[in-house]
Amino acid sequence: MAQLALALYLVYLALAFGLRAWLQSRRTGDHGFRFGAFAASPAERAGALLFVLALALGLAGPVLELAGLLGAFEALRAPLLGSALAVFGIAGTLHAQLAMGSSWRVGVDPDERTALRTEGPFRLVRNPIFAWMILTAAGLALLVPNLASLAALAALVIGIELQVRLVEEPHLLRTHGEAYASWARRTGRFVPGVGRL
Secondary structure: OHHHHHHHHHHHHHHHHHHHHHHHHHHHOOOOEOHHHHHOOHHHHHHHHHHHHHHHHHHHHHHHHHOOOOOEOHHHOOHHHHHHHHHHHHHHHHHHHHHOHHHOOEOOOOOOOOOOOOOHHHHOEOOHHHHHHHHHHHHHHHHOOEHHHHHHHHHHHHHHHHHHHHHHHHHHHHHHOHHHHHHHHHOEOOEOOEOOO
16 A cells, blocks of 8 residues: 555645646746745744645655555555545645636745635635645545654644635735635635635
8 A cells, every 4th residue: 555655645746736836837937836935924934844744744654664664553544545535635636726727826925916716616615725635645644544644644734724724814815805705704714614704
C-alpha cells in the first residue's frame, strides 16, 4: 500500500500544484503562487508553515514505511476506502481548482482583487479545493496509517482552518463586502450547509 500511496501522492502534487500553476501561467502570465505568507500575519504564517509541514509529512509517510523505518497502525489501514478517497480527492481538487479560473491562487495578496467564484463546486461550499485536499490526505492516511501520515492530515486540517477562518474569509469580506457575506450566509465552509457565516 505504501507504493500506491506514494504514487498517488506524487500524482497529486504534480496535478494540484505543477499542472495547475502551469495552466495558470499559460492563461494569465502569472503562476498563482503568493509567497508573502511567511512575512504576513502570525495566523497566515502558522497556516503556511502547517501546510508545508503537511506536504512534507505526506511524502514522509509512505517513504518511511517503504524504507521500513516507520510502522503503521494496522487497525486503521483501509486500502480500498483509502484508494477511493485519495483518487476522488485528487480529481475533486483539480476540478475545483480549474473552476476558479484566473482567480486561482495559493496564498493571499491583500492588495489583489480577484473575481468571487460562486458557481460550479462553489455553489455547494465556499472552499471546495480545501475540502477535497482534506479528503485526499485522509485517503492517503488510510493507505499508510503511520504517525507521519496521520500527523500530515492533522497539520493540513489545522493549517487550512487557520488560513480560511483568519486570513481568507476576512480578506474576501473586505474585498467583496456584501456579495461575499451573502454567499457565505447560504453556503457551507467545507461541507454543504455547515459553517455558514
